[in-house]
Amino acid sequence: MPAHTDQETTAPNRRGRGRRPAAEVRADALRAAGALLFDSGMGAFTIEAVAAKAGISKTTIYKWWPSRGALALDGYFHTVEPALTFPDSGDIEADLAAQLGAFVHLLTRTPAGRVITELIGQAQTDPDLAVALRTRYSDPRRRLAVEAMRRAQERGQLRADADCEALVDQLWGACYHRLLLSDLPLTEEFTANLLANVLHGAAPRTRPAP
Amino acid sequence: MPAHTDQETTAPNRRGRGRRPAAEVRADALRAAGALLFDSGMGAFTIEAVAAKAGISKTTIYKWWPSRGALALDGYFHTVEPALTFPDSGDIEADLAAQLGAFVHLLTRTPAGRVITELIGQAQTDPDLAVALRTRYSDPRRRLAVEAMRRAQERGQLRADADCEALVDQLWGACYHRLLLSDLPLTEEFTANLLANVLHGAAPRTRPAP
Structure with a gap:
């Protein structure tokens, strides 16, 4: 599972050992982005912090969101x-x-x-x-x-x-x-x-x- | 003229040697604030820069405006x-x-x-x-x-x-x-x-x- 290697081995809140469906990982990222934004605002909002909170890799986040702003807005909307x-x-x-x-x-x-x-x-x-x-x-x-x-x-x-x-x-x-x-x-x-x-x-x- | 000493001696665009009416000095500050804001935006907007542009002292500006933001808004409105x-x-x-x-x-x-x-x-x-x-x-x-x-x-x-x-x-x-x-x-x-x-x-x- 090369694409998700670091997600699968380092994720603090991973739910299992197999590769999770992309939609589920994406939803985790959105949930984490929204929660971080609602808790702390844009001051503390970084790709790193969302990745850590969602237990996925930065690489995975960058597959779907080109920038911190894009992730923040999708997290807000979600x-x-x-x-x-x-x-x-x-x-x-x-x-x-x-x-x-x-x-x-x-x-x-x-x-x-x-x-x-x-x-x-x-x-x-x-x-x-x-x-x-x-x-x-x-x-x-x-x-x-x-x-x-x-x-x-x-x-x-x-x-x-x-x-x-x-x-x-x-x-x-x-x-x-x-x-x-x-x-x-x-x-x-x-x-x-x-x-x-x-x-x-x-x-x-x-x-x-x- | 103790209150306006540095204004009178350092002002690059002072118009005379006597103490100028307060309303005139205030209008100069507002004009300078507005011009700076319209030319360069808030990035370059400081009390120092407005004072220099208007040829008056920072002390004089602080007599009328408690903060950079107050001066910026009055400059905008003016x-x-x-x-x-x-x-x-x-x-x-x-x-x-x-x-x-x-x-x-x-x-x-x-x-x-x-x-x-x-x-x-x-x-x-x-x-x-x-x-x-x-x-x-x-x-x-x-x-x-x-x-x-x-x-x-x-x-x-x-x-x-x-x-x-x-x-x-x-x-x-x-x-x-x-x-x-x-x-x-x-x-x-x-x-x-x-x-x-x-x-x-x-x-x-x-x-x-x-």
Whole structure:
């Protein structure tokens, strides 16, 4: 088993003597990366530390992740993804409310808020981390949201001419703005008001429905 | 002139031999801070470098600014403020469109976009810089916007129950989100769509006006 030799002989938490399936090793690395990030932030986050924590070799990690930033973002996504599933009940207002509620809960009640602000912060002066953040986290999340809103447009629950990409910036982006740049709270009332503003408009309805 | 001795004797760009008015010295420091930030970013930004560039003493700078971060934020604000005046024409939609247009122009056509993303980024792991960013830049800007929207509520141009703080996150915050976390463009079409979404709503108007 040349490819996994040092994993098999030095792994502190190996589960058996045979070669483990690649998917299992990869999941271990992601779990270890997420745990390290949530425990200690980016300051202590190195390929070495993740390898040691997962009980696999650095070589194995480099097979899947080109950089520390890429591993950090995949570890973050792996950890938060279960909390961020996008419901598809057929009612876009209910689905957006549920998803935003889960998102804000994650940011305010778990270490995820501190971790993602640190990742976004460092990405502003680290081009590799910026690419990892975009391609491994924010672009896929944006895509899920836009797809859900496009389905709602097809059902007639959103106007056909509404800019769904802009709506992503006005819902999740508004939460990030408050998190990154203010000391105002991220509450359920806030996300309810975000939704009310973009769905029903802050201008008075002076004309009848067209 | 004991307080300004080294300023008066070593200043490379001093304009005369008498003690200059404090407001003039302060403005020089702000101009120098803004210029240094826009030319070189936070990497080269030190109290020493600003003092040298402005031709004033470090002691003088510390009279007004408690930290490098405070001076950087005031320098940033001093530089961008003329481009960010908030119009008050009596028509909130026109005023918001004009202000957002100026804001996006500043972020995309001048070094301000790179500078503010660096400041926001560093603020995520530098508590002093975070306080400076909030108290010296983003809170005052937020206040101006909220006041303009509250006046519009009094004129009946925005619903009385609209959450104006949330609208700030959904207009300027949406622009920051796109700047910090995506490679999508900040265009006039984008700001027009942001406004259309929050003013008129992305949901279809199925009921007549109340």
